[in-house]
Amino acid sequence: MRISDILSTKQTFSFEIFPPKGEMSQAQAMGVAEQLMDFDPDWISVTFSAGGTGGTESTADIARSIEATGRTSALAHLTCLGSSESDVDYFVARLRSAGVENVLALRGDHAPGREVVDFAHASDLVAYLQGSGMCVGAACYPEGHVECESLERDIENLKVKQDSGVDFLVTQLFFENEDFYRFRERCTRARIKVPIVCGIMPFTSVSQIQRMAFSCGASIPSKVVRRLVRAGDDAASQRAAGIEYACEQMLDLAANGVDGIHVYSMNRPDVGRAAHDRLLEAGYLGATR
Ligand code: FAD
Secondary structure, three states: OOOOHHHOOOOOEEEHHHHHHOOOOHHHHHHHHHHHHOOOEEEEOOOOOOOOOOOOOHHHHHHHHHHHHOEEEEEEEOHHHHHHHHHHHHHHHHHHHHHEEEEHHHHEOEEOOOOOOOOOOOOHHHHHHOOOOOEEEEEOOEEEOOOOOOOHHHHHHHHHHHOOOEEEEEEEEOOHHHHHHHHHHHHHHOOOOOEEEEEEEOOOHHHHHHHHHHHHHOOOOHHHHHHHHOOOHHHHHHHHHHHHHHHHHHHHHHHHOEEEEEOOOOOOOOHHHHHHHHHHHOOOOOOOO
């Protein structure tokens, strides 16, 4: 099903998984997706890693397998830096032949050997995908993209994505909901009207949160640091604190009328279960617009 159609009827609930990496097999990654489907997500997105972990083929393979279950819809991520138009055509044809209707159009990060071929910005990919028959999503950044000089300029660039035909947006993770509410307000003022789905990732440890803050520029509020300190050195307590904090964030977002909640599951069904149970209890799941 097209995500734009789902978003027009309800506040959504969805998960992100990554394709097999390290020791994990394709079957194991699919096993994670199947377990997450028990929590009735509106869609499951599959990350794309050009030249890195996972590989591009496995993103399409997992997305195809998710769609084939008939239990939910798949959203395949696609980065365009280093890709040609024919690479994109091949990827989209693989999705379409299996009934996958949704793609998240991304630029991807700069890396040695990954130069601009046919696409410099995600908006170029969004424009190229018009007419492909796909429902096209893209990324947005409540605190601004790390490379951009200001949030204002980043929102101007986001408007170009909308003008290029994007159907919906999914945010980078954030730990402070007020940052998202301010961003949503600024988007409204910039006449960005497409639905904005909130991406939420539970923190799992001090080192993971430091890595994330560095790689994606998300700021870490002192209340998060305090939760981690209170959890002590025990890995399980730190993980539990992260899931609890993420659930509290989601409940607040649900109460504040967001378009959707997308959980960065990190391939862990327990994260999906916690989010599902809390949002169900709060009456967020199952409600129509
Ligand atoms: P863009 O929209 O192109 O923006 C990148 C930078 O360029 C920004 O600073 C922006 O302000 C600027 N910019 C945009 N358009 C213009 C313009 N016309 N002129 C001048 N400047 C411009 N990475 C992966 O490798 N695989 C994934 O699966 C993946 N999934 C993601 C999912 C989500 C929801 C998010 C938020 C990010 C994801 N990423 C993924 C990371 C993403 O690839 C990086 O954040 C990347 O640095 C930027 O991608 P983008 O699509 O936002 O790029």
